[in-house]
Amino acid sequence: MDDDNKNRSVPPPAPPLQRKQRLPWETPKPAQQDPTCSEQLQAILESPSYQPSVEDTHFLESDDARGVRLQLDYLKPERLMRKHGIRHTIVVFGSTRIVEPLAARQRVVELEHALQHSPQDPEFHRQLKIAQRIEENSRYYEVARAFSRLVAESGEGCSDSRLVVMTGGGPGIMEAANRGACNAGGETVGLNITLPHEQFPNPYVTPELCFQFHYFALRKMHFMLRARALVAFPGGFGTLDELFETLTLIQTRKIKPLPVILVGESFWRRAFDVDFLVEEGVIDSEDRDLFWFAESAEDIWESLQLWYERAGEPLIQPNDPANSC
Known part of the structure; x- marks a missing residue:
């Protein structure tokens, strides 16, 4: 076939979207053909059944779609963390009520003034005692802040997002941890959870790395997937x-053992009597060695490096697969 005939026999590519003629379904049935069709068509278009499933919030929130929601709760944060090159994390937990020292001092002063006007009020006395304990413990806010700065400045510097601080994204100790990394110019992750009462993430989480989970289970999984350590400051039920949970995963070897550091030995000795558990026979003596205590940011950082040195591997491993659980 010569070139002229070949050119005439090969049609030009069709436009990606446009057509010369409309397809039959691109226009509604004319009312002239059936006066009732317009009303019936509107009823179809407004029916929930016609709404695409990805836009149907009632369907997505139903019991039947729980499996889909679980997948989405996992997938969105995973995709974005991969995009940002988040390879490893140090998970930091602690009380949402342990605020920075200045705020803690202001609360004490407010209650002292209130007691001057109502010296016999037992509730003010109770609140003041708690406020004074918070002020004493506010030193941990500064420790968490200093430690996360060390993490942000590790590796190849603040632009290196292979090892970042991850918190629950809330106030208190978690705010301090995100804040230290943020102030150092590093990326930092926050995993919020939807709760019945409105909440706000702390403002120091990297905006593109602040996630809101529906399921606690998926949030917990993301805490462990990239974890190279858990650093627990004084805290309550959530901490x-x-x-x-982390100690149980390590104890049962469901995950590869990782360092667990409890900051504030005097607090943790009262909150968690591991020796008593060993003596009662409900855990083994070797389980006592799954964690240790630290007091300062430098203590935490140096002991982490020592743990990994003894394990025969670096703290940051670029090609190490994420921890599986």
Whole structure:
């Protein structure tokens, strides 16, 4: 076939979207053909059944779609962390109520003034005692902040996002940890959870790395997937929950052992009597060695490096697959 005939026999490519003629379904049935069709068509278009499933919030929130929601709760944060090159994390937990020293001092002063006007009020006395304990413990806010700065400045510097601080994204100790890394110019991750009462993430989480989970289970999984260590500051139920769950995963070898550091030995000795558990026979003596205590940012950082040195591997491993659980 010569070139002229070949050119005439090969049609030009069709436009990606446009057509010369409309397809039959691109226009509604004319009312002239059936006066009732317009009303019936509107009822179809407004029916929930016609709404695409990805836009149907009632369907997505139903019991039947729980499996899909679980997948989405996992996939969105995973995709974005991969995009940002988040390879490893140090998970930091602690009380949302342990605020920075200045705020803690202001609360004490407010209650002292209130007691001057109502010296016999037992509630003010109770609140003041707690406020004074918070002020004493506010030193941990500064420790968490200093430690996360060390993490942000590790590796090849603040632009190196292979090892970053990850928190629950809330106030208190978690705010301090995100804040130190943020102030150092590093990326930092926050995993929030939807709760019945409105909440806000702390403002120091990297905006593109602040996630809101529906399921606690998926949030917990993301805490462990990239974890190279868990650093637990004094805290309440939430901190204890994450701490004991991590210790259980290590104890049972469901995950590869990783360092667990409890900051503030005097607090943790009262909150968690591991020697008593050993003596009662409910855990083994070797389980006592799954964690240790530290007091300062430098203590935490140096002991982490020592643990990995003894394990025969670096703290940051670029090609190490994420921890599986």
